[in-house]
Amino acid sequence: MQNVKDMIAHLVSFDTVSSKSNLPLIEDVKSYLADLGINSHLVPNEDGTKTNLYATIGPNVAGGVVLSGHTDVVPVDDQNWSTDPFKVVEKDGRLYGRGTCDMKGFCAIGLALVPEMLKADLKKPIHIALSYDEEVGCLGAPFMIREMAKKLPPIDAVIVGEPTNMQVAEMHKGVHSSTIHISGLEAHSSQTHLGVSATRYAAKIINFINDIHDELLAKPYDDLPLEPNHSTINVGRVNGGIADNIVAKDCMLTFDYRVLPQEDHAVIIDKIDAYIGELEAEMKAKHAACSITQEVVWTPGFAAPKDDPAKSLAMRLAGKNETIAVPYGTEAGQFQNDGGYSTIVCGPGSIDQAHKPDEFIELSQVELGVQFIRDLIKHQASVGK
Numbered sequence: 001m002q003n004v005k006d007m008i009a010h011l012v013s014f015d016t017v018s019s020k021s022n023l024p025l026i027e028d029v030k031s032y033l034a035d036l037g038i039n040s041h042l043v044p045n046e047d048g049t050k051t052n053l054y055a056t057i058g059p060n061v062a063g064g065v066v067l068s069g070h071t072d073v074v075p076v077d078d079q080n081w082s083t084d085p086f087k088v089v090e091k092d093g094r095l096y097g098r099g100t101c102d103m104k105g106f107c108a109i110g111l112a113l114v115p116e117m118l119k120a121d122l123k124k125p126i127h128i129a130l131s132y133d134e135e136v137g138c139l140g141a142p143f144m145i146r147e148m149a150k151k152l153p154p155i156d157a158v159i160v161g162e163p164t165n166m167q168v169a170e171m172h173k174g175v176h177s178s179t180i181h182i183s184g185l186e187a188h189s190s191q192t193h194l195g196v197s198a199t200r201y202a203a204k205i206i207n208f209i210n211d212i213h214d215e216l217l218a219k220p221y222d223d224l225p226l227e228p229n230h231s232t233i234n235v236g237r238v239n240g241g242i243a244d245n246i247v248a249k250d251c252m253l254t255f256d257y258r259v260l261p262q263e264d265h266a267v268i269i270d271k272i273d274a275y276i277g278e279l280e281a282e283m284k285a286k287h288a289a290c291s292i293t294q295e296v297v298w299t300p301g302f303a304a305p306k307d308d309p310a311k312s313l314a315m316r317l318a319g320k321n322e323t324i325a326v327p328y329g330t331e332a333g334q335f336q337n338d339g340g341y342s343t344i345v346c347g348p349g350s351i352d353q354a355h356k357p358d359e360f361i362e363l364s365q366v367e368l369g370v371q372f373i374r375d376l377i378k379h380q381a382s383v384g385k
């Protein structure tokens, strides 16, 4: 257990807040694996400032299980921490530190147990997959997943170790986040007929989105274990205009649409896009240089099919006979969609402690995580015998 605790403290000691590079952490993991005779594959971002890493332990044959984790963490700015967030402190049966629970804890358990994997004479491999930029819209993983799907032999299951208290999570919503920039024409506020108000058009879009929210609210799925059991849409930020007496030239707003995996998110998005198109045409008719533009980040939702191999395997290893749904997004939908992989979400720690000051993981959760991976090692060492 000490080696696992040491590995957690080691990974936490790298400040891998998403805005920073994760290269020092990845280089360290790469050389740790190299010392154990394991070759790492890096899948970097375009400018080479961040990278994914995947590696195979055991024979490079079909039937592998992927342990997936992200290396980035959320910021600590403006949070009131009792201790240094990048220095793990053990207290009252807990390990405190940024990322202990979300989700360097899981990554560390997998890495610390690599020597046990090597000793176990695996018949089928265990792959480790570490991503970047998960916390800012799951931006990094798809590049790695597509390469894995091309280069690795067929995979039996992907386990995304986000904190579920070691319960087996088979569903979460997708997230469509959009930043909208409205560009109008400024004028003196006494001369509204000479301007095109960006805030006026922002208000129209906000009303439109709020009406959609009320429609979604009226469409709950009674049999879903999700709270709330309907899709949601919310305008999170609005920022427009520069003075009381100026018709606003610019306005930006953001919305976040969390969609059930049972629903096609394109239906609502097409509706919003069409409405924005109408508004833009109306603005342009008044002044040709007006525009409404959008930047979109889409992270797909996730639902495991009925008789899913990853689900059965995780339930067996975690000793659970039921599954849960989780309220947050993960890379699971990307492993399913981009890799065609049977995928499940199951990891130590509680999401209640994630993203907060004094983030911690219970040592009892770490122990359950270790047991889970040890049982997976036994499974991969015995399959096909």
Ligand SMILES: [Zn+2]
Residues within 6 Å of the ligand: 070, 102, 103, 134, 162
């Ligand atoms: Zn996470």
